[in-house]
Amino acid sequence: MMAFVRQVLVIMAKDLRAELRTKEAINASLSFALVVLLLFSFAFDPSEETTREISGGLLWIVFAFAGTLLLNRSFARELNNDCLDALISAPIPGSALFLGKALANYILVLAVELIALPLFGIFYNVRWTSQFWQLMMVIALATWGMTVTGTIFSALTVNIRLREVMLPILNFPSLIPALLGAMQLTSSLVAGNPITSANDSWLKMLIGFDVMYTAVSVFLVEMVLVGG
Amino acid sequence: MRDKILYIIGAVALILLARDMYLITGFPPERNQGAIFKIIFFHVPMAITALTCAMVAFVSSILFLITKKFQFDALAVAVTEVGLAFLAGNLITGSIWGRVAWGMWWAWDARLTSALVCWLLYAGYLMLRNAIEEPTQRATFAAVFSIFAFIDVPIVIFSIKWWRTQHPQPVFWGGGSFPPDWAAVFGWQMLAVMLIGVVFTAVRLRQEEFQREIDSLRRMAHAL
Numbered sequence: 001m002m003a004f005v006r007q008v009l010v011i012m013a014k015d016l017r018a019e020l021r022t023k024e025a026i027n028a029s030l031s032f033a034l035v036v037l038l039l040f041s042f043a044f045d046p047s048e049e050t051t052r053e054i055s056g057g058l059l060w061i062v063f064a065f066a067g068t069l070l071l072n073r074s075f076a077r078e079l080n081n082d083c084l085d086a087l088i089s090a091p092i093p094g095s096a097l098f099l100g101k102a103l104a105n106y107i108l109v110l111a112v113e114l115i116a117l118p119l120f121g122i123f124y125n126v127r128w129t130s131q132f133w134q135l136m137m138v139i140a141l142a143t144w145g146m147t148v149t150g151t152i153f154s155a156l157t158v159n160i161r162l163r164e165v166m167l168p169i170l171n172f173p174s175l176i177p178a179l180l181g182a183m184q185l186t187s188s189l190v191a192g193n194p195i196t197s198a199n200d201s202w203l204k205m206l207i208g209f210d211v212m213y214t215a216v217s218v219f220l221v222e223m224v225l226v227g228g
Numbered sequence: 229m230r231d232k233i234l235y236i237i238g239a240v241a242l243i244l245l246a247r248d249m250y251l252i253t254g255f256p257p258e259r260n261q262g263a264i265f266k267i268i269f270f271h272v273p274m275a276i277t278a279l280t281c282a283m284v285a286f287v288s289s290i291l292f293l294i295t296k297k298f299q300f301d302a303l304a305v306a307v308t309e310v311g312l313a314f315l316a317g318n319l320i321t322g323s324i325w326g327r328v329a330w331g332m333w334w335a336w337d338a339r340l341t342s343a344l345v346c347w348l349l350y351a352g353y354l355m356l357r358n359a360i361e362e363p364t365q366r367a368t369f370a371a372v373f374s375i376f377a378f379i380d381v382p383i384v385i386f387s388i389k390w391w392r393t394q395h396p397q398p399v400f401w402g403g404g405s406f407p408p409d410w411a412a413v414f415g416w417q418m419l420a421v422m423l424i425g426v427v428f429t430a431v432r433l434r435q436e437e438f439q440r441e442i443d444s445l446r447r448m449a450h451a452l
Contacts, residue, residue: 149376176388180388184391201390223368227369
């Protein structure tokens with residue numbers, strides 16, 4: 001068990017180190033988030049009250065788009081010099097490789113989100129801090145769901161034609177329940193209303209989504225990596 | 229032999245469909261909704277057939293991952309394609325019904341929305357298949373995605389139901405139940421649509437088998 005945790009952490013540290021040295025994916029993701037935030041201000045009048053009501057939705061669309069850029073790179077980064085084959089043949093279980101990569105992606109996606117969030121608050125004049133910790137919890141849960149499906153689908157699509165297009169096509173429809181829950185909760189939290197018994201079923205759904213997809217991914221990842 | 233059975237099933241399905249259509253046109257219009265109500269005789273059987281297809285795809289994907297037998301992969305892709313066609317029929321008939329009953333083609337009703345999400349999920353499955361060349365890899369990856377898609381279906385349905393309950397629920401049908409002769413026709417119609425699904429799947433399955441045969445012949449020719 002301890003060995004497994006160590007293997008997960010080694011993979012995670014490797015991925016983070018590689019990303020932080022080049023910063024290519026995280027820079028692309030951040031600037032993309034900015035561009036989308038800017039584009040939304042043209043689509044909706046940012047000073048209007050109605051825009052604030054749909055702000056949770058806007059925010060999660062930004063997060064999902066920017067996150068996809070990071071997730072796309074997760075396995076594609078290993079294609080150079082056949083690093084992926086080396087990783088697969090390394091003496092660690094596929095689930096450790098998957099969880100390590102998922103954790104690294106999680107940290108990177110969270111970092112982009114936490115930078116985009118205050119910018120969003122400034123651009124759209126939203127006081128998002130009033131329910132700070134509950135908002136952080138929602139972001140943490142929904143981002144994990146997004147990362148875990150994104151990482152497994154990134155492994156599915158790494159070797160195929162049209163890799164960059166396939167990931168969002170597979171990931172977004174699967175993510176709809178998690179994104180829907182996150183949008184609903186974020187909209188009400190950003191408006192200053194805490195989670196009550198009226199909308200905590202979304203929270204339970206998010207937790208269920210995370211647990212289920214993590215379990216299925218860990219179970220199936222070996223087959224994906226070995227490729228049948 | 230197999231062809232003959234297929235022809236017989238197809239003929240039975242067509243006769244049943246013709247008979248049902250004759251009976252359905254003879255029914256009086258429904259009290260609240262009028263003639264458009266009768267679309268239910270196509271709409272609901274197509275939805276149930278599509279759901280059955282998704283279940284068969286899920287089971288055969290699991291069986292493929294366990295046994296690595298390509299028959300299961302062929303079955304999975306055949307039922308997924310047929311199911312998508314039926315789900316598309318379901319969406320279109322639902323949309324036509326909505327145009328008459330609610331006055332708009334698309335109402336973001338919970339059922340319509342979740343059906344659309346499921347359609348997109350399984351369309352993604354077919355796109356994923358198209359993008360992979362190597363047969364074993366294609367079968368494995370597609371099976372994994374099919375499992376993900378199937379476990380997503382109930383979550384999608386429930387989450388969209390929660391989302392929509394904040395809005396007034398549209399009335400799906402008048403709340404009443406079928407008169408017995410309508411129910412009987414509905415049962416036969418269900419069978420007819422299911423049989424058409426079976427025939428489509430069998431034809432598609434055979435295509436897939438031919439494709440495999442052609443592929444192996446081609447590989448042999450290259451090896452010579």
